[in-house]
Amino acid sequence: TTPPAKYDAAGGSGLINIKLKKAQGDSWSLALGSSHLRRYDEGETAFTSNFMYSKNKLSLSSSLNYRDGGETFNYQDYNSFPNELWDTKQVFNRGYKRINGVFGLQYIATPNWTLGFQYIANFNKTNSNRNTRSSVYNHHTDVAFNDIISFTTADQKPDFNSINLFNEFKLDTVKGLIALPKLKKQTALKLPGEYNFDLPEFNSIDWKLPNSTKNKKQFFSAQSMHSFVFSKQHQLLLAGTAEGILHIWDVNGSSSPVQSIQVTNNQVSKIVVKGDKAYVFSVSSNIAVYSLKEKKLLGNLQYIEKEGEQRLAMYTPDKYFNLDPEAMDALHFTKQGNVFPLSSYELQGNRPDKVFKALGFSDAGYIETLNKSWQTRLKRVGVKPSEAFLESRGPEIKWNRDELPVILKEKNMKLQFSAIDSTHASITKLLIRINGVPLKGREGISIKMPDDTIHFNESINLNQGKNIISVIAINKNGGESVEQTHEIYYLPEQKQKSKIVYIGVGVSQYKDATKNLVYAAKDVNDIAARIKNYADTVEAHTITDANATKLQVLRIKELLKKTGEDDVVILSFSGHGMIDTTAGFLFAPHDMNFNAPTQNGLSMTMIEDLLDDIPARKRLLLMDACHSGEQLEGLSANATLPEGVKEVGTRGNETLKKKADKEKENERKGYMAMKELFGDFSRGNGAFMISAAASNEFALESKQWNNGVFTASFLEALYEVKDKSADKTIKVRELRK
Template sequence: MQKALITRLIALTFFFYTGDKLHSQNTELVLPGDFKGSIFAGDISPNGKWLATGTSVGEVKLWDLISGKQLKTFKNDSDMTVKVLFSPDGKQVLSHWPLILWDRTTGLRQYLAKDEDPFDFCFSPNNKFIYISAAKNKELLIIDRVTNSITKRVPLFDNPYCIRVSADGNLLAGDMGSEVWIWNTTTWEVIEKIPDEGAVTKNKFNFIPGTNQLLIQTDKKIINWDYKKHVAQINYPAQNGYFTNFALIPGTKQFVTSSSDSLFIYWELSKNKPIRKEKTNFYTDLLLIDPEGKKIVYNDYFGREVIVANIDNFRKLATLGGSTQPISSLDISSDGNKLAILNKKYIRIWDLNQQKNIVSIPTHLNYVYSVRFSPDGKYVAYGTPRNDIIIADIARGDEIYRLTGDQRIINSLAFSPDNKLLASGGEDSSLYIWDLEARKPIVIQKKLHSPPHSMSFSSDGMLLAVAHWIPFISLYDAHSGTSIKQFNGTIGPIETIHFSKGDRRLYFDMKDSVIRYWDIVTDKWGSLTKMDMHGIRSSIIEPERNLFISGDENGNLIFQNGSSDLQIKSKPHANNITSLVLAEKQGLFISSSTDNTVKFHNLKTGELVATLLLVDSIDQFLVLPDNNYSGTKRAISMVNFRKDNVVYPFEQFDLQYNRPHEVYKALGVKDTALLTVYKRAWEKRMKRAGIKEEDFTSNIHVPQIRLLNEDNIPANTNSNKLTLQLNSTDDTYFLDHYKVLVNDVPIAGRDLRISGQKSHENTDSISIELSNGLNKIQVSVNNEKGTESPYVTTYIEYRPNAPTPAPATYFIGIGVSNYKDDSRTLRYADKDIRDLAALFKSRYPDLKIDTLLNKKATKENILQLKEKLSKTKVDDRVIISVSGHGILSDSLDFYYATYDMDFEKPSQRGILFQELEALLSDIPSRKKLLLIDACNSGEIDKEDPLASSKASNPCKDLKTYNSKGGKMSKSSETTTSTSQNSFVLMQELFADTRKSNGAIVISAAAGSEYALEDSKWKNGVFTYSFKKAFQENPKNYSVGQLKEYLIQSVYLLTCGRQKPTVRVENLEFNWNIW
């Protein structure tokens, strides 16, 4: 049995499958927001489930529109994908440039009209033809879908830049430059020529289904043209900007426009006045509506993320790529220990010695352009898009004061070495020099030659060098603002400028990729080196040791170091490199980019060491080139792996590649004790999973499973039942059973046996009851040896047509203060349960309550609760809370102490943890939470038990639950701190990829800790913190938020003596507890 379990874990967790073998080679890590380039093309599948996007680097990405997860990536032969379109049956995707027809499932490609110079294309609604406008001979090409070959050519006098087909397929419209023509698709006669009407551009249009009308977009108006009456019916005027796109809303007589003034405007087709407006922070040029007319999909200004929103209230439903942000600036502290990382939402202060986040400072702005450390390393300064500079205290993690002047969009900053002055440059061609003690400007320069782009103080703080956007260098007296001299022999913007040692020279880079110097004493200038790249965006310049590093707008990097002039060229980033800094202490240099990443490079060789991805304010992910990684649980849960264009969730590879000790060692962390703890944590995790290092190179035989009706599963349904048609195969062993998960919860907690005789291939139909809202459905198959296939996954959203009864909330409370053994009496355990019951009753008046207190809390009564819970429904909430003594047996198993338990023989009347957990197994409810407020309730390392928490108590007047009946092995007395820390670290670092019953289990204390109670709380501290969470967050509070609150609150209230743990978690299903 153990061998079968190990085989199943290895097979499921580490390998991709090809045929009937799984292989670990050639895997590619897919980071969250893995956008290489900008997204400016897209299409939604006919069933509304998938989104195809085209990028500026020639990729086609497929996304699950419901979950927002990336599914596949196809790579074009060019550097740009300008259009993507699903076939009417959703089985293929057509992309351009070049024109490639992709099989959505397999990724197989077929080129169309390869030598015809195609411009635009569309499918006929019946999927029999593809229409292509071809520039080579100025023709319309008709492709037969059976053979995918050209069957007809329609000659034209010009090439249509845009073509669209009517909903019935009878008409085709094309932009002929000054006119829009409409053809009959049977005779190919021109039936209409729509005149220019003074439009500036006319490159987007569409037929209005069921009418004789065509919507035509120009810069300043949308024209509703009746092609039967040959007249414009209505003109819809732009507001303050110009139109960028429009989309018809299916099933209505409305459409939506986007415009350059960041407005989405809703229009009635029959009226020329807006009926509704929605304002965003950026304008968009991608605008799509799903086939049901329920969702609107659009991109941001930079094409770095795609937003899916509810079309009725504009509420965001998902953001593809939006958890990460482009990195606009880096700076390193003068002591070399800290790195400031700036994106448009946060400044992350990063510890370079331990490679971890110190603090995240919110900018509260849409975009910030520059960040700089103060010379003493205590503060950071950053400019705003408005007219002020914010000084933030790193220790406090927030703003302490502002410097407000009359500058627009401050994009460059520089501190003087003595920390007394700060220079700021604005996009309005202004320069301020601030006295930081007085918090006032001492120099104000307006209407300069062009905006200051980069600045540097001399080492004595007396001079300020300013490089302007339009090539020009000015040298100022830093205290008076007097212009000393100027240099205008530059070519293009200067991105980097700084003084040499001794301040005699200025070093700077230029657009022509030559790095130069200017001798400010002799006024001579010359070249230092030529970088083989286009458009330098940042440089490190140290000619004294022949060190030159530059990054360009395409993500390329040139590295030159040492006695040789040899330059090493690489492409570590997908997009524009925004900053380069030296980290001498760590032997690194660091780059950042608009591709959302920070990369660490070896200073001696230039080789990539690691990539850092920041997720929102507190989460991060570090990965090495060999795919070994480390990160916070939330960030890791957003990572996927890709092979052969198929994307797999992180769980299938996490055990193999999640190795923090390898990551920090590669990054030069010198704390050997810390590295040892990290390695021990990883080893413990491997041992718990029953995996050995050599297993990663094995080829494991596994069964296969396919979802046969995937294309027929809609994105949304009003039926609460879904049927899955499955095909399973195993050439070697008999198939045994399926495992079906909905939102990571096994359906009814059971495995489903394969129907019929024992076989090597089986086709089955499984009916699943859906939960209200989003359903993530996963199915795997096991063979008779216990080996499990990878999961097949699909998403569907259930929205009933008619209102349904509100789901029930069950609260089961078990608490014992007064034990049969009166030496074990507690003060607040039963009160904990009464308080929580009252709390939930106040939120849910129809709460279904069952409490077993004191004498009623016997083993028989507790186990009988399962019968009541078996009557729950899939959307019901079930919260079980237990409070009282918890002890460990001689074999280190946790037992909850019932009223009449013999504390010397807990196995006889006590409740084993697995028995508590089993109360939530095999029940219909999918929202399940188990709270255990008892000593030793967290998981414990049985191989290396932790020391007891009877150590000194740092909080005065703090009492504990009495646990004299608990026993710890003698080895705990000599357990090292490394052992203790590594087990706790294992729980904190690594997501629990074991599939349990889907319940979340939060324990009040670690496996080696006491759970504390005190008169000042009048509760156990765990329950007290739970009550505080409810009082402070009374609405829309998720179990994930509750978990984080409890861990932090209990830890702080007990001065670190007690820290709750999540014994079992469900990362995917973060439901609201109230």
């Protein structure tokens, strides 16, 4: 029997293949298969049968397949217009019954003459219906004043029958061969020598004998196969099904797959083998990467269309992911019937180091740098690394979001929820964020009387337009709840005017005149002048030279506490930057003691504190100073100047050390990883940061630009990004580029 008794079947499919042979030329085989696929309330049942009989010169083959199933899709869209909000819900149901069969007869009249025929029948019955309801709300009254309901049905019966006849003659003249070959099937895979395969039916692949129409072996599947490929190096045959399953056969083994693995959620359209990897393409722009050597799925690449552009997401079988930050809301996790956004697991699950290593896309040096980038990020926000990020190790949030409104015309909203810890560990802190900005500062809300059950009931102010509210509870052991989110729109009767509050600190003239710069003070004045064109109201403040002492800079906090929730705050620093072995990055104010920099130097923590716990939720920090970027955990801040650039033109002050080119490149890539892979999701004070240099790099100034290079680039980018934007808005992510 095939498969042998030791075969261990898996899943909801069964396969019986009975094969008896009387002689080499006489044989028959029968294969029966069934499967059941469950999709929530719908499912699909399939039955397949394949029969082959060969006796002397006559060969007969037949197959019959039956599929009965259905599927349901639910959609919900929100469309906001100046005076209306459309809430559209759509339910699409589709049911189908499909029967297809093939009967073939072939007769070898002589060694040079073969004739036969094939009959193909396909009967389909598909019925579908689509129920759509759009509720139209008035922005001013929050009342649905109109319902638009539509219902459509469709019944289809695309049937077809075909009969194919063929004759094949071979004329041998003086050992030369003249042949009238039979028509090639589109499903054939013909390789030099003995490896010739054919997919005449959906449920079996034929391995042909060399120079013959007879089969050497057949490989069976309980699901319909649509594409296949053979790896001679690994002696493996791979085929993809309509359900996204990849079957793998050892061609020297049995007719049953040695492995069947779900690699994608949609039909496999193409399989390509490159070296030790197979790339499995689906009809939904998903690419699965399978290791032929290790016989396991390495990961998936998914292209997502976002705002007219293709964004790339990558993820591994153990749920680690890395994707374009702007596509974060396109994917989600499901757990016990609940849907959670990827942002709920982003701190621990966004692991480009693990994804790149699994897919084999980078060398060991860069993967180590990515890991250090991740460690640096977690250390910065005070979170311990975890390898079991999907497991619940903390409290549970009880928040009845179904009763919350979709839109509000009032700025104030009552936020009510409970947090419960089943392990009876006291809950000590809450992290509540609105559009990524924490309430009460980056440390969160401390619970005055910690308990294993706490109730939160307070009013919060919303931002104009969309508000994504997220809640996390943390117990005394550091265990976090799964982040719960809710999206709500605040649409006031009269749209508020835009406002920018710009504060620039620039130091060209230092108390120690030997450290003077040329353009630092001019930089912040130029930004202040340019930024006035980008909002209805612009409040610009500059603190330069002798006025930019440490004490005066720290007083900026008093001004920022007077801002409003919808204000845009831009805080920029231009001057010397230094690295201290204990304090890290320090910005040099006017009264900086360069021999003892920690006395009056402004640390990155001090600068971040200026933007922490202020009303304004749109915050941008610009740092035009040497070493102002993230310093990766475990990597040094030593650097070399670019070739042809003199030290006097930099905004730094320390001895330079030479580094190997490869080490510098890995650290540079690590800095870029911090900016591009993590930058939009830092759980700090909610501010975006754009810096002139990484921790091991220099910021430059020159007469050529009449500014610092960073400031000159920023001023130019303000023009370019706004001109290219369809709605004339400026996105921080575009400025970073």
